[in-house]
Amino acid sequence: MSLQELGQQAKQASFDLATLTTRQKNAALAAIAEQLEAQQEAILAANKIDLDAAHEAGLSAALLDRLMLNGERLAAIANDVRNVISLEDPIGSEMDCRVLENGLRLSRRRVPLGVVGVIYEARPNVTIDIAALCLKTGNASILRGGKETFHSNMALVKVIQMALQQAGLPAASVQYIEKPDRELVAQLLRLDEYVDMIIPRGGAGLHKMCQENSTIPVIIGGFGISHIYVDDSVDLNAALDVIENAKVQRPSACNALDSLLVDQKVAGELLPMLAERMNQASVKLVATDNAMAGLSAAKDLQPAGEGDFDTEWLSYTLGVKVVADVDEAIAHMRTHNASHSDAILSNRLQAVERFVNAAGSAAVYVNASTRFTDGAQFGLGAEVAVSTQKLHARGPMGLTELTSYKWIGIGDMLSRP
Amino acid sequence: MSLQELGQQAKQASFDLATLTTRQKNAALAAIAEQLEAQQEAILAANKIDLDAAHEAGLSAALLDRLMLNGERLAAIANDVRNVISLEDPIGSEMDCRVLENGLRLSRRRVPLGVVGVIYEARPNVTIDIAALCLKTGNASILRGGKETFHSNMALVKVIQMALQQAGLPAASVQYIEKPDRELVAQLLRLDEYVDMIIPRGGAGLHKMCQENSTIPVIIGGFGISHIYVDDSVDLNAALDVIENAKVQRPSACNALDSLLVDQKVAGELLPMLAERMNQASVKLVATDNAMAGLSAAKDLQPAGEGDFDTEWLSYTLGVKVVADVDEAIAHMRTHNASHSDAILSNRLQAVERFVNAAGSAAVYVNASTRFTDGAQFGLGAEVAVSTQKLHARGPMGLTELTSYKWIGIGDMLSRP
Numbered sequence: 001m002s003l004q005e006l007g008q009q010a011k012q013a014s015f016d017l018a019t020l021t022t023r024q025k026n027a028a029l030a031a032i033a034e035q036l037e038a039q040q041e042a043i044l045a046a047n048k049i050d051l052d053a054a055h056e057a058g059l060s061a062a063l064l065d066r067l068m069l070n071g072e073r074l075a076a077i078a079n080d081v082r083n084v085i086s087l088e089d090p091i092g093s094e095m096d097c098r099v100l101e102n103g104l105r106l107s108r109r110r111v112p113l114g115v116v117g118v119i120y121e122a123r124p125n126v127t128i129d130i131a132a133l134c135l136k137t138g139n140a141s142i143l144r145g146g147k148e149t150f151h152s153n154m155a156l157v158k159v160i161q162m163a164l165q166q167a168g169l170p171a172a173s174v175q176y177i178e179k180p181d182r183e184l185v186a187q188l189l190r191l192d193e194y195v196d197m198i199i200p201r202g203g204a205g206l207h208k209m210c211q212e213n214s215t216i217p218v219i220i221g222g223f224g225i226s227h228i229y230v231d232d233s234v235d236l237n238a239a240l241d242v243i244e245n246a247k248v249q250r251p252s253a254c255n256a257l258d259s260l261l262v263d264q265k266v267a268g269e270l271l272p273m274l275a276e277r278m279n280q281a282s283v284k285l286v287a288t289d290n291a292m293a294g295l296s297a298a299k300d301l302q303p304a305g306e307g308d309f310d311t312e313w314l315s316y317t318l319g320v321k322v323v324a325d326v327d328e329a330i331a332h333m334r335t336h337n338a339s340h341s342d343a344i345l346s347n348r349l350q351a352v353e354r355f356v357n358a359a360g361s362a363a364v365y366v367n368a369s370t371r372f373t374d375g376a377q378f379g380l381g382a383e384v385a386v387s388t389q390k391l392h393a394r395g396p397m398g399l400t401e402l403t404s405y406k407w408i409g410i411g412d413m414l415s416r417p
Numbered sequence: 418m419s420l421q422e423l424g425q426q427a428k429q430a431s432f433d434l435a436t437l438t439t440r441q442k443n444a445a446l447a448a449i450a451e452q453l454e455a456q457q458e459a460i461l462a463a464n465k466i467d468l469d470a471a472h473e474a475g476l477s478a479a480l481l482d483r484l485m486l487n488g489e490r491l492a493a494i495a496n497d498v499r500n501v502i503s504l505e506d507p508i509g510s511e512m513d514c515r516v517l518e519n520g521l522r523l524s525r526r527r528v529p530l531g532v533v534g535v536i537y538e539a540r541p542n543v544t545i546d547i548a549a550l551c552l553k554t555g556n557a558s559i560l561r562g563g564k565e566t567f568h569s570n571m572a573l574v575k576v577i578q579m580a581l582q583q584a585g586l587p588a589a590s591v592q593y594i595e596k597p598d599r600e601l602v603a604q605l606l607r608l609d610e611y612v613d614m615i616i617p618r619g620g621a622g623l624h625k626m627c628q629e630n631s632t633i634p635v636i637i638g639g640f641g642i643s644h645i646y647v648d649d650s651v652d653l654n655a656a657l658d659v660i661e662n663a664k665v666q667r668p669s670a671c672n673a674l675d676s677l678l679v680d681q682k683v684a685g686e687l688l689p690m691l692a693e694r695m696n697q698a699s700v701k702l703v704a705t706d707n708a709m710a711g712l713s714a715a716k717d718l719q720p721a722g723e724g725d726f727d728t729e730w731l732s733y734t735l736g737v738k739v740v741a742d743v744d745e746a747i748a749h750m751r752t753h754n755a756s757h758s759d760a761i762l763s764n765r766l767q768a769v770e771r772f773v774n775a776a777g778s779a780a781v782y783v784n785a786s787t788r789f790t791d792g793a794q795f796g797l798g799a800e801v802a803v804s805t806q807k808l809h810a811r812g813p814m815g816l817t818e819l820t821s822y823k824w825i826g827i828g829d830m831l832s833r834p
Contacts, residue, residue: 015751019774100796104789113807114777192628196807211609211632217808238830245833334432345830356825357436360531368828372521377834378824379517390530390613390821391634392809404807407795408773411785413655413762416662417794 003187006142007194009172010115014140016170018112022089024167025136031163032132033081039159040074046155047124054148066123067148077128084132087381090400091138094408103415108405112138113196116402117188119144119210120201124152130199131160131174133382137402142195144177144185154178189214196404199385204312219397221387223312224340224362225258226370229329229355232266233347234367239270240277242345246369248281252314254386255341255363255373259309259319261329262291267322271295274320283316290322309336326351330358339388341370362388362395420604423559424611426589427532431557433587435529439506441584442553448580449549450498456576457491463572464541471565483540484565494545501549504798507817508555511825520832525822529555530613533819534605536561536627537618541569547616548577548591550799554819559612561594561602571595606631613821616802621729636814638779638804640729641757642675643787646746646772649683650764651784656687657694659762663786665698669731671803672758672780672790676726676736678746679708684739688712691737700733707739726753743768747775756805758787779805779812 001009017025036043047069054064090110097107116139120126127143134141145153153176161171177184189198189210198218200210210218228246230239246257262270271294278285284300286308295301309319309332323329326344333342343365344355356364363373373396375383380398387393393401418426434442453460464486471481507527514524533556537543544560551558562570570593578588594601606615606627615635617627627635645663647656663674679687688711695702701717703725712718726736726749740746743761750759760782761772773781780790790813792800797815804810810818 015775098796100794102789102794104785104794106795215628217634217806234830242828242830249834358432359823361823363824363826365826365828367830368521368826368832369834371834372519372826372828373824374834377517377519377521378523379515389634394821395824404811406776406778407780407790407812409780409782409785409789411659411782411789413651413659413784415785417666417786417788417791 003177003184003191006175006177007115007191009170010140010142010175011194013170013172014112014114014138017135017138017140017173018114020138020169022091024169025089025138026085028135028164028167028169029081029085029132031167032128032160033078033085035159035163035166036074036078036081036128036156039155039162040071043074043152043155043159044069044071046151049151050149059148063148067152069124069152073125077125080125081128081132084136084382087136087399089136090403095405102417103411105410107408109408110400110403111406113402113404115140115142115195117142117144117191117195117198117216118201119185119188119198119206121146121203121206124149124156126201127153127156127176128160130201130384131157133384133399133402135173137399139402140173140175142175142177142188144188147180150180186213189216192216201385217392219385219387219393220389221340221362221385222254224254224388225310225312225337226255226340227259227261227329227333227336227338227342228257228345228370229261229263229323229326229343230266230270230345231263231326231348231351232269234345236266236270236273239345240273242343242367242369243274244277244281246343246371247278247283247318248316249369249371251316253371254312255370256314257318257370258311258313259321259336261321261323261332263326263329264290264322264324267291267294271320271322272297275301278318281316283318285318285320287320288322291320294322295320326354330355333359333361340386341365341373343368343370362386420594420601420608423592423594424532424608426587427557427559427592428611430587430589431529431531431555434552434555434557434590435531437555437586439508441586442506442555443502445552445581445584445586446498446502446549448584449545449577450495452576452580452583453491453495453498453545453573456572456579457488460491460569460572460576461486461488463568466568467566476565480565484569486541486569490542494542497542498545498549501553501799504553504816506553507820512822519834520828522827524825526825527817527820528823530819530821532557532559532612534559534561534608534612534615534633535618536602536605536615536623538563538620538623541566541573543618544570544573544593545577547618547801548574550801550816550819552590554816556819557590557592559592559594559605561605564597567597603630606633609633618802634809636802636804636810637806638757638802639671641671641778641805642727642729642754643672643757644676644678644746644750644753644755644759645674645762645787646678646680646740646743646760647683647687647762648680648743648765648768649686651762653683653687653690656762657690659760659784659786660691661694661698663760663788664695664700664735665733666786666788668733670788671729672787673731674735674787675728675730676738676749676753678738678740678749680743680746681707681739681741684708684711688737688739689714692718695735698733700735702735702737704737705739708737711739712737743771747772750776750778757803758782758790760785760787779803
C-alpha cells in the first residue's frame with residue numbers, strides 16, 4: 001500500500017471515529033487490552049527477533065532494555081490501556097456557549113484533530129500508548145517506529161487492528177508504516193492532504209528534521225536546558241534537596257536539571273555545601289570561573305567549556321554558574337535555550353515575580369523542582385508529548401491537546417449577519 | 418539591517434513587551450492613533466506615490482481602491498486602533514488554577530506568543546491593524562506587505578515607530594521588511610530562532626507557499642468552499658433569504674456561499690424559486706445535470722464543468738447540485754474542501770445532528786448564513802485571521818488566539834514529584 005493510500009484510509013477512518021460514542025471507543029480499548037494479553041506469545045516471539053538482531057548489532061544494555069518486552073511489561077502496557085479507558089473523553093464538550101446580539105446561538109465544540117502522524121524511536125510501548133490516546137480522542141493514527149523495534153511493532157499493530165475489527169471499528173484507525181525506507185518519513189511529513197498533526201517522539205535531531213521538512217503542523221518539544229536559580233533568601237538545605245531532586249531523581253529525563261545559577265549573595269555559603277551534596281550523589285560539576293573556588297571540595301569538577309551551558313546533560317553532570325542577580329539569571333537563560341522547565345528558589349517576592357514573568361519556559365517553578373513537568377504529575381492522566389513551542393499546546397500534552405474545536409452557530413432562519 | 422538582525426531585535430523587543438501593563442500598551446496605541454492623524458500629510462503623500470505607480474502599471478479600479486488612503490480612511494484606521502484599546506487584554510489571566518496532590522499549586526497563565534511574522538497583500542490598513550493587535554497582546558511583529566503599497570506601508574510604520582518611542586516602547590516592537598527581494602520572504606519563513614508564528618493574509622497561493630517553506634508554525638486559512646445543504650423541512654422562502662444573504666451580501670468574502678446542495682425531496686419545488694431569486698440578484702448558476710431542468714428559468718445558467726465545485730467563486734456565481742440526502746451532502750463536502758463555513762437548512766433533528774457532527778468545517782451553521790463567520794460577528798472584537806487548520810486556533814481568531822500560555826507551579830521547597 002502506498003503512503004498516499006494509507007493516508008486516504010486513515011482520513012476515511014477518522015470520519016467514523018469522530019462520531020463514535022465514548023462507550024464505543026472504550027469498548028475498542030478494552031478489546032485491545034484483552035488481546036495484548038491473549039496474544040502474548042506472538043508478541044514476545046516477534047520481540048525476540050528484534051532483541052536478537054539488536055544483540056548482534058551490539059546495541060547498548062540500556063537500549064536493549066528499552067526494547068525488551070516480557071509478560072510483566074505486556075501486562076503493564078495492557079493496564080496502561082485500561083487506564084486510558086478511565087480518563088474523561090474530551091470530545092463533544094462545548095465551550096463559550098452564548099447567544100450573540102445578531103441572534104446566533106454560538107458555541108465551540110471539541111472535536112478530534114483527524115489524523116495524527118507519530119514518528120518515534122526505540123520503545124515498543126509507545127506504539128500502544130499513542131494508538132490508545134489517539135483512539136480515545138477519536139483520532140486515526142499513522143505510526144512509524146524505529147527499525148530496531150520493527151517486528152515488535154508489527155506484532156502490536158496486528159493485535160490492535162484485530163481488536164479494532166472485533167469492536168466494529170475500521171482497522172485503518174491505527175496504521176503502521178511498514179517499509180523501512182527513510183524516504184517514507186519524508187513523504188509522511190508532506191501528506192498534508194490527509195494528516196493534521198505530526199508528533200515526533202525522540203531526540204532533537206528528529207524534531208529538527210520534522211520542523212524543517214514538514215508541511216503539516218509539528219509538535220516540537222521534549223528538550224531544552226533546565227535551569228534553577230537560587231538566591232540567599234531560602235533555607236539552603238531545603239534548596240539543596242530541591243536541586244538534588246531535580247538533578248538526580250532521573251537524570252535521563254528532559255525535565256532534569258542541567259544548569260544551576262547561584263546568586264553571588266549566597267555563592268560563598270552555598271557552593272561548598274553543593275560540592276558536598278553532589279559528591280554524595282556522584283554528580284560531576286562543570287563550573288564557570290567564578291564558581292570554581294567555592295566548589296573546590298567537589299570530587300569531580302572541571303571548568304565549563306564552550307557550549308557546556310547549551311548542553312542537555314541527560315546524565316549525572318551539572319553546570320554551575322555564579323550570577324549577579326535574577327536579571328543576569330534571566331539573561332543567561334534567554335541565550336541558553338530555556339524553553340522547557342526552569343525554577344527559582346527564593347523568598348523575595350519581587351525576584352520571583354520577575355523570574356516567573358520573564359522566563360521563556362513552558363513550565364516555570366517557584367520553590368519547586370523542574371521534575372514536576374510531566375503529564376501524570378500535572379494530573380492530566382496521560383502524556384502525549386511535552387511541547388516547547390508556543391502554538392496549540394505548551395508543556396505536557398494530555399488528551400485535550402489531541403483535539404481541535406469547531407464553531408457551531410444555530411439560527412432560526414431569520415437571524416442575519 | 419539583515420533579516421537576522423531584524424529577528425534578533427524583534428525578539429529582544431518581545432521581552433520588553435511581555436511584561437508591560439495593559440495601561441502602558443494602551444498608551445502606546447493611543448499615541449499611534451494620534452500620530453496617524455497628526456502625520457496625515459506625510460502618509461497621504463507616500464500613498465500618492467504608490468497610487469501613481471499603480472495607475473501607471475494599469476492596476477484594476479478595485480485594486481486601486483484597496484490601495485487608496487484619504488483623510489476619511491486614515492481617521493477610520495485611527496479609530497480602529499482606538500477600538501483595540503477598548504478590547505480586553507488577555508495577557509496575564511490564569512486558567513485551571515488548582516493545588517495538586519503532590520503539593521504543587523499549578524496554573525496556566527496567558528502570555529504573548531513572542532514574535533509574529535505577517536505577510537500580506539494590497540491593503541495598507543492591514544499594517545496598522547496587525548501592528549495594533551500584536552501590540553495589545555504583547556507581541557512584537559515583523560511585517561511584509563505587497564510591493565504595490567511599499568511607500569504607504571513605510572510611512573505608516575515610521576509613524577508607528579515614532580509613536581512607540583514617544584510611549585517609551587522599543588521601536589523594534591513593530592518592524593517592516595523594507596527590501597523588495599522575494600528571497601527575504603523565504604528567509605523570514607525560516608527564522609524559527611526568533612519568530613514564533615507566521616500569519617499569511619492573502620490568497621491560496623501565499624498560504625501554500627508559506628505551508629511548504631516555513632519552519633515556523635503557520636496559520637493556514639481564509640479560504641475553502643462554502644456549502645449550504647437544504648432539505649424539504651424548512652420554509653422555502655426563508656431558506657431562499659438565507660441562501661441569498663450567503664451568496665449576495667458580499668460575494669468577495671471567504672465565507673460567501675459557493676455551492677448549494679439541494680435535497681432531491683425539495684428540488685422540484687425549490688429549484689424554480691431559486692432560479693427566480695438568483696435572476697433578481699444577477700447570480701450566475703452552474704449546475705449538475707440533475708439540477709438543470711429545475712433551473713430552466715434561470716437567465717444565466719450553465720452545466721457544471723470539471724472543478725466547478727472546487728472553485729471558491731468570490732463573485733456572483735453559485736454552484737447547484739441535487740443530492741439524495743444529508744449523507745450525500747456530507748460526502749460531497751468531504752471531497753470538495755469544506756473547511757471554512759458550511760450550513761444546513763433543515764428542521765429534521767437527526768439530519769441536523771448528522772450534519773453538525775460530520776461537517777469538517779471550522780464553522781458549521783444550522784438554519785443560518787455562512788456569512789456569520791467573522792471575528793466581529795462572533796463578538797471577538799477583532800479578527801487577526803480566519804484559520805481553517807485544526808491546531809492552535811480554528812475559525813475567526815481574536816486577541817486570545819495571539820497568545821500562548823505558560824505553566825506556573827508554586828511549591829514550598831518540600832513538595833516533591
